[in-house]
Amino acid sequence: MARWGMVIDLQRCIGCYSCMLACKQEHYLPPGIFWNRVIISETGKYPAVTKQMYPVLCNHCKEAPCVKVCPTGATTRREDGIVLVDYNKCAGCRYCVEACPYQQRTYYSNSKKEYFPGQGFTELEVVGKELYPLQSGTVVKCNMCVERIDKGISLGLTPGVDPEATPACVNACPVKARHFGNLDDPNSEISRLVNEKRASPLHPEYGTDPSTYYIDR
Amino acid sequence: MKQYEWMVKYTPQTEWIEGRGILFWLAFFFIELGAGMFLISSIFGVILGEFIGWLICAGLGGGLHLLYLGRPSRFYRIVLRPQSSWISRGLIFIAMFLTLGMVHIALSLWATAPIALLVIVNIMAFLTIIYGGFTMSYISAIPLWNSALLPVMYVVAGIWGGAELTVGIVLTNGGLVELGPGMEELIRLLLIAFIIIVGTYLIGVRYGSATGAISVRGIVLGQWKLFFWVIVVALGILLPLGVAIANFVAEAIPRVFLWASIFLGLFGDLTLRYLILKNGFYSPLVPSSHL
Numbered sequence: 016m017a018r019w020g021m022v023i024d025l026q027r028c029i030g031c032y033s034c035m036l037a038c039k040q041e042h043y044l045p046p047g048i049f050w051n052r053v054i055i056s057e058t059g060k061y062p063a064v065t066k067q068m069y070p071v072l073c074n075h076c077k078e079a080p081c082v083k084v085c086p087t088g089a090t091t092r093r094e095d096g097i098v099l100v101d102y103n104k105c106a107g108c109r110y111c112v113e114a115c116p117y118q119q120r121t122y123y124s125n126s127k128k129e130y131f132p133g134q135g136f137t138e139l140e141v142v143g144k145e146l147y148p149l150q151s152g153t154v155v156k157c158n159m160c161v162e163r164i165d166k167g168i169s170l171g172l173t174p175g176v177d178p179e180a181t182p183a184c185v186n187a188c189p190v191k192a193r194h195f196g197n198l199d200d201p202n203s204e205i206s207r208l209v210n211e212k213r214a215s216p217l218h219p220e221y222g223t224d225p226s227t228y229y230i231d232r
Numbered sequence: 233m234k235q236y237e238w239m240v241k242y243t244p245q246t247e248w249i250e251g252r253g254i255l256f257w258l259a260f261f262f263i264e265l266g267a268g269m270f271l272i273s274s275i276f277g278v279i280l281g282e283f284i285g286w287l288i289c290a291g292l293g294g295g296l297h298l299l300y301l302g303r304p305s306r307f308y309r310i311v312l313r314p315q316s317s318w319i320s321r322g323l324i325f326i327a328m329f330l331t332l333g334m335v336h337i338a339l340s341l342w343a344t345a346p347i348a349l350l351v352i353v354n355i356m357a358f359l360t361i362i363y364g365g366f367t368m369s370y371i372s373a374i375p376l377w378n379s380a381l382l383p384v385m386y387v388v389a390g391i392w393g394g395a396e397l398t399v400g401i402v403l404t405n406g407g408l409v410e411l412g413p414g415m416e417e418l419i420r421l422l423l424i425a426f427i428i429i430v431g432t433y434l435i436g437v438r439y440g441s442a443t444g445a446i447s448v449r450g451i452v453l454g455q456w457k458l459f460f461w462v463i464v465v466a467l468g469i470l471l472p473l474g475v476a477i478a479n480f481v482a483e484a485i486p487r488v489f490l491w492a493s494i495f496l497g498l499f500g501d502l503t504l505r506y507l508i509l510k511n512g513f514y515s516p517l518v519p520s521s522h523l
Binding site for chain 2: 087117
């Protein structure tokens with residue numbers, strides 16, 4: 016069984032936010048909800064200023080604290096490593112939000128919030144609510160575009176190789192800073208990147224064994 | 233150095249204290265206080281205290297827990313993961329405590345409650361008091377909470393508060409003679425234990441990690457220092473301590489001091505819980521060496 020993971024090359028990332036926007040568009044995320052974020056900071060003084068870009072998302076950890084603390088069983092980890100939330104089971108206790116050391120889970124509280132307040136929902140928002148019916152009062156997070164992966168595999172495609180089976184954020188990156196694939200396959204591109212470029216996850220000392228790795232500058 | 237603050241600096245948790253998170257803070261307090269009051273009242277034979285403790289636990293504690301949930305109608309699902317979730321375990325403990333507690337109260341009023349039932353109910357009451365602390369201490373992402381002393385502190389606070397409220401009930405109905413000297417001794421012991429545990433807890437977290445140090449500094453020296461030193465320490469701990477010492481030395485002290493000790497002790501405990509929730513910080517997401 017595959018263990019899906021991601022490698023983000025910080026040497027290539029230019030902070031264009033394409034991944035963040037592609038994710039928002041792919042899942043029709045409501046206002047204020049982001050499953051992919053890009054942290055940008057600057058260090059130094061003019062003219063010697065350095066900019067650091069750090070895309071962050073749910074790490075789909077192997078030892079996910081959110082899975083352990085969920086009292087209803089809404090948050091589960093599939094055999095292929097994808098951590099999912101079943102919105103029909105979530106009671107909104109937010110224990111998972113507190114437990115996630117990477118702070119990548121969001122409590123979705125207001126389903127009536129519009130992108131253009133006072134003007135009603137746009138057509139895109141209406142379609143989004145039908146295609147991706149997030150429930151208010153539940154916790155939401157990145158699902159690694161599980162629908163794309165599952166459909167792609169059913170069509171015989173390879174996630175990480177074929178764009179139709181690859182997460183939207185990976186496809187959107189214009190500089191190919193994001194890579195997706197099977198961490199348990201030593202011959203996959205991301206396994207090679209992890210080994211050769213010595214990619215490391217965020218805060219390995221937390222003991223969560225994340226599936227997202229970063230190639231440092 | 234300008235930094236994107238959101239995850240590059242120490243970020244405070246918000247879901248369990250901001251907005252509707254206030255309900256969470258109050259829910260834990262009342263659950264533990266009510267169970268503590270029931271436990272102490274049942275040991276000292278104050279049936280009214282048992283009933284009021286039960287009501288506080290069920291009505292205020294349980295009600296506020298339900299109001300806090302994003303989807304309260306799904307609360308029954310919360311018992312499904314006791315093998316790994318402290319909230320699951322907690323709801324089971326609370327349900328058993330409330331059910332058996334009501335049976336104990338009814339039997340105490342109309343017949344004789346078996347000792348075995350009393351023991352089981354009080355075990356459930358103790359587990360009800362302690363589950364909140366374990367729920368928080370399980371979260372390793374927030375060093376201020378991730379301490380073995382946190383559940384101990386909450387248990388002592390819950391039992392101490394319950395004892396104080398039981399004294400209040402008895403004061404309202406007459407004298408304290410029926411409680412005997414045991415209650416006084418118990419309250420003194422609990423208060424001293426609480427002082428030692430709070431001090432040890434804060435010192436332990438302070439030196440446990442950089443993030444823990446930030447949290448403790450925020451409580452003790454930061455923007456919340458007045459709340460901590462005036463409400464928690466002076467009014468919530470030192471005043472009750474003074475009353476307890478005076479009660480030990482003198483034969484009787486004015487009731488107004490007893491009532492002040494009860495309410496300020498509870499208010500101090502409530503404030504301390506607020507400060508612990510408010511100052512729960514996460515470590516910076518991006519390692520500083522990467523910036």
